[in-house]
Amino acid sequence: MAKRNKKLFYWVLAILILGAGVVGYKFLFPEKQFSSSIEINEKQKELINGALIVRKLDKEMIEQKIEQGKEYLFKMIDKEENGVHKYYYALNDTFENRLHTTYTSTLTFTLLELYDLEKDDLLLNQALKCAEFILSMQNKEKGSKGYGAFYYSYYLGNKEKEKKFVVGTTSKTIYTLLKLYKLTDNRKYLESAELAADWLTTMQKANGSMKSYIRYNEEGKWVHDTKESILYNGEVLSALSRIYTVTGNEEYYKAAEKIAQYFTKKYEDAGRNYIIGEYRSKNPISNSWVVMSLMDFYKTKKDNYYKDIVFELSAQIISHQTKDPNDVLNYGRIDGAYSTSGNGWIGEVMASVYEFCLEEKKNDCEKYKNAVVNTIRWLIQYTYSKDNISLLKNPERAIGGIFWNKENKYIRTDSVAHALNGYIGIIDYLEDKVLISIPKNP
Numbered sequence: 001m002a003k004r005n006k007k008l009f010y011w012v013l014a015i016l017i018l019g020a021g022v023v024g025y026k027f028l029f030p031e032k033q034f035s036s037s038i039e040i041n042e043k044q045k046e047l048i049n050g051a052l053i054v055r056k057l058d059k060e061m062i063e064q065k066i067e068q069g070k071e072y073l074f075k076m077i078d079k080e081e082n083g084v085h086k087y088y089y090a091l092n093d094t095f096e097n098r099l100h101t102t103y104t105s106t107l108t109f110t111l112l113e114l115y116d117l118e119k120d121d122l123l124l125n126q127a128l129k130c131a132e133f134i135l136s137m138q139n140k141e142k143g144s145k146g147y148g149a150f151y152y153s154y155y156l157g158n159k160e161k162e163k164k165f166v167v168g169t170t171s172k173t174i175y176t177l178l179k180l181y182k183l184t185d186n187r188k189y190l191e192s193a194e195l196a197a198d199w200l201t202t203m204q205k206a207n208g209s210m211k212s213y214i215r216y217n218e219e220g221k222w223v224h225d226t227k228e229s230i231l232y233n234g235e236v237l238s239a240l241s242r243i244y245t246v247t248g249n250e251e252y253y254k255a256a257e258k259i260a261q262y263f264t265k266k267y268e269d270a271g272r273n274y275i276i277g278e279y280r281s282k283n284p285i286s287n288s289w290v291v292m293s294l295m296d297f298y299k300t301k302k303d304n305y306y307k308d309i310v311f312e313l314s315a316q317i318i319s320h321q322t323k324d325p326n327d328v329l330n331y332g333r334i335d336g337a338y339s340t341s342g343n344g345w346i347g348e349v350m351a352s353v354y355e356f357c358l359e360e361k362k363n364d365c366e367k368y369k370n371a372v373v374n375t376i377r378w379l380i381q382y383t384y385s386k387d388n389i390s391l392l393k394n395p396e397r398a399i400g401g402i403f404w405n406k407e408n409k410y411i412r413t414d415s416v417a418h419a420l421n422g423y424i425g426i427i428d429y430l431e432d433k434v435l436i437s438i439p440k441n442p
Helices: 002-028 059-075 101-118 121-136 167-184 187-202 230-247 250-269 284-301 304-318 340-359 366-380 413-427
Strands: 035-040 043-048 056-058 087-089 098-100 153-155 164-166 213-216 222-225 434-437
Touching: 056 059, 056 366, 059 101, 059 366, 059 413, 098 101, 101 121, 101 167, 101 413, 121 167, 121 187, 164 167, 167 187, 167 230, 187 230, 187 250, 230 250, 230 284, 250 284, 250 304, 284 304, 284 340, 304 340, 304 366, 340 366, 340 413, 366 413, 366 434
Parallel strands: none
Antiparallel strands: 035 043, 056 434, 098 153, 164 213, 213 222
């Protein structure tokens, strides 16, 4: 018995020592990357923490990812309702049991961007079907709470709309409705956008910022959320600026101007640096919304004060892009943005800033294009392709989807949509050559 206990003691001691060693190693080297190589189609592919590394990027690869991303988006559309899921859980091939207005609008906007690029009627026809779902999600009951706004989501099980109206959902839907109106000249899209914009103006606070949402709570009462969201304020400012450009309605301009002034005061108070809201700490994603919205607002009446901030803040954001060739896993990612959705959005914004820079005939535009290309490289290594889908339950469905990050392999629809918008926005400005080449560190 004593001999057995002594043997057990040494086994426990060995396990404790080994465990302490592992913990100590992780403490000393928390960001250590583990790499491996696999052979696919007689070619060596490099994996780091599950990401399929891209060391060489060219225009042809981006065009391939546009095509794959397009096919993926079609698979996220519910065939009966023509609404769109927010999440696809690729590991077990499941969807959440509801459709979201904002993700339907986001996906539809990207389909229309693809249609502008390819002129494929299949894209337009599906966009028009999705548009019918979007219109069905607008609250058109006069005198009710949220009149003019869009319900946040639709539950497939009980066929009910979620009693929640978010200013971001309504704003992003306005972008899509205006694009549909421009393309089809059908006034039902413009009228829907105007009704939505009217509701947005009712959600503005005295200081110019926006209440984030109104929802029906468990006690049977409608309640507002008044926490400040930089992201939501930016979405509303863009929406009101764009609809003012189309309609000339000064009420929309006045409401937009209040948000623009609110943003610029916070920007000046922060020492002309990143501004912070109450939902998130200082981050580049929210501030990219400041860039996009002030760019949209500048285009209404061309006040150079706002234009200067657009370029100044854009330059700050891309200055935080990782470009260390020895850190290939993060090369191209913007510091402070850790998901593919956030980096995809920044890439989409910077593609717009690059085009805006050219329009304004500025001299240092290439830095924005280069930032977009670097972001694209990072996004592609998190994209499901034939090379990294073997462990998925339904591999073919995932191809073209962009998973969240190296720890989480689910796909959020906006990750793909934002990435594609950035790819589409920059593709015509790229040369047919190797755009990025990162040597392998021996």
